[in-house]
Amino acid sequence: MAAIEILGLEKTYMVGFWRKRPKRALKPMHLSIENGEIFGFLGPNGAGKTTTLKMLMGLVFPTAGTARILGKDWTDPEVKAQIGFLPEQPYFYDYLTAHELLDYYGQLSGVPSGVRKHRIVDVLAQVGLNDIKGMQLRKFSKGMLQRVGIAQAILHNPKVVFFDEPMSGLDPLGRREVRDLIEQLKQEGKTVFFSTHILSDAEALCDRVAIIHQGELRGVGAVEELTSSVQGKVEVVWQGTQIPASMKALGAECHISGETVRATLPEAQQDAAIDALRRERLRLIALTPLRTSLEAYFVEKLQHSQTTAGTSA
Amino acid sequence: MNSRIVYIAANTFREAVRDRVLYNLIAFALLLSGAAIFVGQISIEIERLVVVNLGLAAVSLFGVVIAIFIGIGLVSKEIEKRTLYTVLSRPVRRWEFIVGKFFGLAATLVVNAFFMAIGVFAALLYVAHKFAAADAMILVALYFIILEFLIICSLALLFSSFSSPLLSAVFAFSLFVIGSFADDLRGFAAMTHGLTRWIATAAAYLVPNFSTLNVISSVAHQHPVGGQLILQNTLYAVFYTVMALSGAVLIFERRNLK
Numbered sequence A: 001m002a003a004i005e006i007l008g009l010e011k012t013y014m015v016g017f018w019r020k021r022p023k024r025a026l027k028p029m030h031l032s033i034e035n036g037e038i039f040g041f042l043g044p045n046g047a048g049k050t051t052t053l054k055m056l057m058g059l060v061f062p063t064a065g066t067a068r069i070l071g072k073d074w075t076d077p078e079v080k081a082q083i084g085f086l087p088e089q090p091y092f093y094d095y096l097t098a099h100e101l102l103d104y105y106g107q108l109s110g111v112p113s114g115v116r117k118h119r120i121v122d123v124l125a126q127v128g129l130n131d132i133k134g135m136q137l138r139k140f141s142k143g144m145l146q147r148v149g150i151a152q153a154i155l156h157n158p159k160v161v162f163f164d165e166p167m168s169g170l171d172p173l174g175r176r177e178v179r180d181l182i183e184q185l186k187q188e189g190k191t192v193f194f195s196t197h198i199l200s201d202a203e204a205l206c207d208r209v210a211i212i213h214q215g216e217l218r219g220v221g222a223v224e225e226l227t228s229s230v231q232g233k234v235e236v237v238w239q240g241t242q243i244p245a246s247m248k249a250l251g252a253e254c255h256i257s258g259e260t261v262r263a264t265l266p267e268a269q270q271d272a273a274i275d276a277l278r279r280e281r282l283r284l285i286a287l288t289p290l291r292t293s294l295e296a297y298f299v300e301k302l303q304h305s306q307t308t309a310g311t312s313a
Numbered sequence B: 001m002n003s004r005i006v007y008i009a010a011n012t013f014r015e016a017v018r019d020r021v022l023y024n025l026i027a028f029a030l031l032l033s034g035a036a037i038f039v040g041q042i043s044i045e046i047e048r049l050v051v052v053n054l055g056l057a058a059v060s061l062f063g064v065v066i067a068i069f070i071g072i073g074l075v076s077k078e079i080e081k082r083t084l085y086t087v088l089s090r091p092v093r094r095w096e097f098i099v100g101k102f103f104g105l106a107a108t109l110v111v112n113a114f115f116m117a118i119g120v121f122a123a124l125l126y127v128a129h130k131f132a133a134a135d136a137m138i139l140v141a142l143y144f145i146i147l148e149f150l151i152i153c154s155l156a157l158l159f160s161s162f163s164s165p166l167l168s169a170v171f172a173f174s175l176f177v178i179g180s181f182a183d184d185l186r187g188f189a190a191m192t193h194g195l196t197r198w199i200a201t202a203a204a205y206l207v208p209n210f211s212t213l214n215v216i217s218s219v220a221h222q223h224p225v226g227g228q229l230i231l232q233n234t235l236y237a238v239f240y241t242v243m244a245l246s247g248a249v250l251i252f253e254r255r256n257l258k
Helices: A049-056 A098-108 A113-126 A142-154 A172-187 A199-205 A223-227 A245-249 A267-279 A294-312 B003-018 B020-042 B047-071 B073-080 B083-088 B094-128 B133-160 B165-180 B182-191 B194-206 B216-220 B227-253
Strands: A002-015 A021-034 A038-042 A064-069 A083-086 A160-164 A191-196 A208-213 A216-222 A233-239 A253-257 A260-266 A284-289
Touching: A002 A049, A002 A191, A021 A049, A021 A064, A021 A191, A021 A208, A021 A216, A038 A049, A038 A172, A038 A199, A049 A064, A049 A160, A049 A191, A083 A142, A098 A113, A098 A142, A098 B003, A098 B083, A113 A142, A142 A160, A142 A172, A172 A191, A172 A199, A191 A199, A199 A223, A199 A294, A208 A223, A208 A294, A216 A223, A216 A294, A223 A294, A233 A267, A245 A267, A260 A267, A267 A284, B003 B094, B020 B047, B020 B094, B047 B073, B047 B094, B047 B133, B047 B165, B047 B216, B073 B083, B073 B094, B073 B133, B073 B165, B083 B094, B094 B133, B094 B227, B133 B165, B133 B216, B133 B227, B165 B182, B182 B194
Parallel strands: A038 A191, A038 A208, A083 A160, A160 A191
Antiparallel strands: A002 A021, A002 A064, A208 A216, A233 A260, A233 A284, A253 A260
């Protein structure tokens, strides 16, 4: 069973003084996220990521379409008890302490009082917030608030977790910790749906990603699938400081760096390249197929959509 | 009562209590009660009248200011600061949020009124040296003031559910002023004709009738307040509050939280 099914959700806002001019924030979207998956929702600022998340959380009403979470209608309160949500740049009641805030959210999520107290201590430790008892949230740094945000999202042990830009505001160490936490959530069998524009995070974490731009899905797939739409090239590395003429004849682009040479050449030439190195008695160190990075794929998709938009205009 | 409403109300109460502006307002109201004692002392023979009049007026005015001041931000501040996102993404229905907020603010105002009333009774005891049987009517006046707070509270929430805090404050305060002269408005409507009469009558019945809830002067003169008026005012306040809250819920249920 899919954990999240987005069935044609779309959103058009009416803008202008008389609210008569339509502005499409999200074109009809169809997306299915499997149970236990870490799913990355990628796109530049203003692409429609937050609008999609807000619709799934019931904060914004769709113009059309529906969604199912854990097999049930997404507006069902029972479903909401099973999901956790971290909004982008979260802000909380600053007159409360983190413990009071989590206690309040625990009450609203129906966590029994006996369990709540221990659970609060556990999740705060899990997000690396210790020794903050009695400290009001108004005194928290941006990074600490982000951690509180993550804590409140996982407090009630939800089955599906939605994070909107979870690494935002965190230092490199904090980002690493959140990545570990997301991995841990996956190991616990939870489904994680997170939006980000930091592609390295998505590449490192996600089982699958979707790319959204100008309110439209531009691509969905496993990171390996998307990035192995290989350029059709391989990189050959050998020990030495010389480039054999036979290698140049194969059309290789070579770079000498210290005691090694790196050559990029068409995949079809890889056997010929190995033969050439053998003939010259050069030691082969590595032969790697060149994969498109997620970033390259992402940029290509965005450029393609801009070109298409330009042409159609 | 639904437990989620209780949790939201308790959190709203805690927010208001921890808000320093609230303490300033209470201090100011107590100061006014002190002023009532002073004015009472220089008002020979009518000390009691002056203390009850000024004291209850202070309780009413500052309670209304607190109700408007906090009420207008109850929803809009939560949207603006995005604190609402993490509440409504839980199994909380939008109407529960509005009703919880209302009860939280109402509880805050009742507690404030209680402390300010202690100030009024202390001032009265100071100038009159003892309580008279007729002073029990002060409790009725306080009860009516609390009913007034409930209406203002629900109106502030209604405006807060669709407009900015500034506009909400203007709307709520304007309605409070107009409502305080509701009897005069009805009198004016009776004197006019045609379309003007129709509009004035509609306006007179639409705005909250705070005139009927104001028995401060009557109580200060130690006149009794009838049981029928108490029942009538209670039903009126409950009806008006429920209507305004229903309006707030209807608007908020349809609102996109962008």
